[in-house]
Amino acid sequence: MKWKNLIKVAFKSIIKNKMRTLLTMLGIIIGVAAVIVMVAIGKGAEKRIQDQIASMGTNLITIFPGSMQSRGVRMGPDSGVRLTLDDVERLKKNATLIQAVSPMVRSGAQLIGGSGNWNSSVWGVSEQYLEIRDWPLSSGEFFSAADIRAQNKVCIIGQTIVKNLFAGEDPVGQQLRVGKIPFRIIGVLEEKGQGAFGQDQDDLLIAPYTTVLYRMSGRVHVNQILVRVVSLEQMSQAQAEITSIMRDAHKIAEGADDDFTVRNQTDIAATAQENIMLVSVTERTHEIGIRMAIGARSRDILVQFLIEAIVLSLSGGLIGVLLGFLATWVVNMATDWNTVIVPANVLLSFGFAGAVGVFFGYYPARKAAALNPIEALRYE
């Protein structure tokens, strides 16, 4: 592609995906601003904020695949070792502090039924999922362990699907084609509303994980494992127990790093950020697949993503510097704390955030552009 066109495509992509652009920039803005303020006012406030976040915890633990460490660099969703149903079984059998466990298999499909068709997320989970998530049904019933054993084609749908396909009627008992497979709707979830990042949490279909794995996706690995711990007081013991069971299951030698991540929901902000990152990487891998399928060369893709990443990082970094100055000034006015802005720190945080931004924008693109088009297209 010609340079002029590449720049055009890159800028279009930035402008069109406002939410993604904002979120990407937000990370950099907050990062830069926070570094400036923190360095200026010292570490005093940091501890208090952490305590506050910890108090919001729930007794939900999520296990992710791969070697993502809390502050480490996160590779694509497929880079690491995968989680399997065997892991789930071992947790069920060996963990003592667990109240409920569910694998989570994420997929997506065109739903055909009711008054038309609709594209939605499909989650394969166990019969304990609602208990884990504390999410009631508004009508019908949830599937049972027997449905899971039999890989029954039954599903629970969210309110968004009800609105779009079954407006004004009772969906329970009706047929719904998920991709090519006919399912029977047995229940409807209560409305959950928008998520922390504006995503629609009601636009989903829940089915037995066995059905999703064996009848739909043909995969054998699961995306996540969700665990509800018996009580909030036992979170850290539970986390340690899960880690040791998982290390056993994956035959990890003493001293070697985990090939999975056990994370409790107290770190809500961080998790949400990770998820956004994951969604954005997966969505963009699929987009790269489309672009390759219609004839983009690897270089075309890389240049486009590099331009996007640089533009976002630079503008995000600049806004961050301004915010940092502003916040420092406010602190200075409002308190008697001594604040000093060190120019070297400003430059350093700007440079660092910029580098991180460019890396996260460019690296997944480079990985995706090295795939076969058909592999990139499979990310959904």
Add this chain to the structure above:
Amino acid sequence: MSDDRAVIRTDQIRKTYDSGEVQVEALKGIDLRIDPGELVAIMGASGSGKSTLLNILGCLDYPSGGEYFLDGIHVNGLDRDQLADIRNRKIGFVFQGFNLLARTTAFENVELPLLYSRLQDSSNVEQLTRQALERVGLADRTHHFPNQLSGGQQQRVAIARALVNQPAIILADEPTGNLDTRTSIEIMATLQELNRQGITVILVTHEHDIADYCKRIIEFRDGRIIRDEVVARPRDAAQDLVSGRWQASGLGERQ
């Protein structure tokens, strides 16, 4: 180059998937010849290898063995950039899930292959894009976003995108798989019309109702071709839409 007029010629194409200890042979030596102007349906159960073959023909995936000639070009020896150019100029691919760029208008989706083309003189990009959209009957929907279009309209945008670069062949993987019966027949009418205008089309489907609109049916089982026959009198989708016969004849019934 060869003076062979075939659009597609394959010689013992194989594809083996290596998943750890087990090797799965998805294609066990496919010999195929497709001439200009054909409208071919590839049928078979899921896992029979039909989509694998289509992906290889579309240069989205690579064969494990065998030779592939597309429009006289020996595809096997090409590097990644050359394959990208082949996908851009010689092939128009239509997917079951449409695969349009989200938050991007119909016009911009269709225009994209032209922008990636290295040959294209940028002065007529707009004209070619408009023509492609007109050919699929969407001249009045150019500035709609995919989520403002019905499934059938989205698929027609995808078809316009596939034909905008005047490819040698259009490959469609279950193009009607996500659509209801009437819309499916509309899509088949569009493909039949394009075929009448001289475009070669290969589509993969598992529905006999859809294959009945094609001039030739190739059936796959376990990675091999088990049937390859010419259809004496293919159904006419446009006529079926007018007569509504698809409803009466039970064509509309699916599970």
